[in-house]
Amino acid sequence: MSEQRDEGYDEWIEAIERGEGYALECANGHGSLPPRRLCPECGDSELEKQPLPDSGTLDTFSTIHVATPAFTEDAPYVVAIADFGLLRLTGQLRGVEEPEVGMRVGVGIEGRKTTEEPLLVFRPA
């Protein structure tokens, strides 16, 4: 799996890793993630890269104890959804003992324990 390239997605992960994360925005202000040719909300084809804000808001979270084989060594871990304005992102929350809905988080790319794949990680901003 690590040999496989996923065009569009890989470049997006690399951009987040450089601190240059972005979302795609259509003419009507809907956000989406690559690879994408049309806005999933309205079908607009004019999608432009917009930089993600430095921090987002934690919308929900869960400590996962029973993991799939790709995350067994990582468990328990906290998976979370955070709102970055144009869209929400799903990632893992690190660096906080007692997560709270509404807290501010930044986004980056970190390693995992079970496999070598990159991981989208939120940390308190």
Add this chain to the structure above:
Amino acid sequence: MTGVRIAGTGHTHFGQFPERTGRDLFAEASATAIERSGVDHSKIEALFYGNFMGELAEDQGHQGPLMAEMAGIRAPATRFESACASSGVAVREAVKDIRNGEADVILVGGTERMTNLGTAGATKALSIAADELFEIRAGMNFPGAYALMAQAYFSEYGGDRVDLAHIAVKNHENALENEYAQYQRAITIEDVLEAPPVAEPLGLYDACPITDGASAIVLVSDNFAERTGIDAPVSITGTGQGSDRMALADREFLARTPAATAAAEEAYGDAGISPEDVEVAEVHDCFTIAEVLAIESLGFFEPGEGIGAARAGETTRDGEIPINLSGGLKAKGHPVGATGTSQIIELARILSGQHVNSDAVSGAKIGLTHNAGGTVASTTVHVLEVVA
């Protein structure tokens, strides 16, 4: 437009049968359904079949013709895949074909073989119903997704793990005498609260089990039923389907399921009824929180009100609207591809007085099934009515 009758049903025991092949499970369910329908094999014009993880569980794709063979029929056969709503979608397409006059007799069903994969393997297989790039790679899995929805619900509307525990206790209670059910065993609130956590706030007893099983029904047109004089008192009078954005994070609401609302509105309109007319329902309670989201989206309770319904006795067997009298996915079990048709079988048996729990709603004429895929990116809703 002709009505669509349920002429016969077949249901394997739901449980752990890791040694049984998917094809053998479906052979059992389909043989029972066809025999009980009184319809000759040669009259069946198509097989619409639901299955989700056959490629992962037994390296078996292209299951349509295989399962037609196992059912002993020679007819066009198509597999439908829509995650946990796979056979719900198959039923809907069969209803449309019979109404359109494309066919008079269709065999519909579904199968899932899961427990041979083990817990980790089945958890991985279930997770592929989520967005691979943006959810699975972040470590979100099926229990995790519903846990995120539960936490979002608690934050937005309130409620707690005790409210959810009442749903699990209720559904286990309902399954006690159900011979098809995986768990015919009562549990207590303490059992649920003290169970090991799976994905907080959800614990082991908030989750449906991993299940092997199959289910099948023979659907016929009104004309066919009348011409052949077969006994088919229950009709599918409403069908609806809704979709939503694939990833939970991309939905407008994290604690609501608008795809189910869309499916329900379509099905209510189709049947010419409103939510108040529904007397009993089988809903997709893959996790306790899923039952809450379902009964709100179907219009039985306002958003924020569903969480306390089981605890208040409103959805228990003697409540205003009994939910999951079969035991639901929670206690009856959830062999993914078989669940949509299983719900219809159980509801038809409840309405026609053949179910062990029919007494709870004696005289009821109208019921509803709600079958959801993934984190409710897909939903089908069907209305069943006693017509004869």
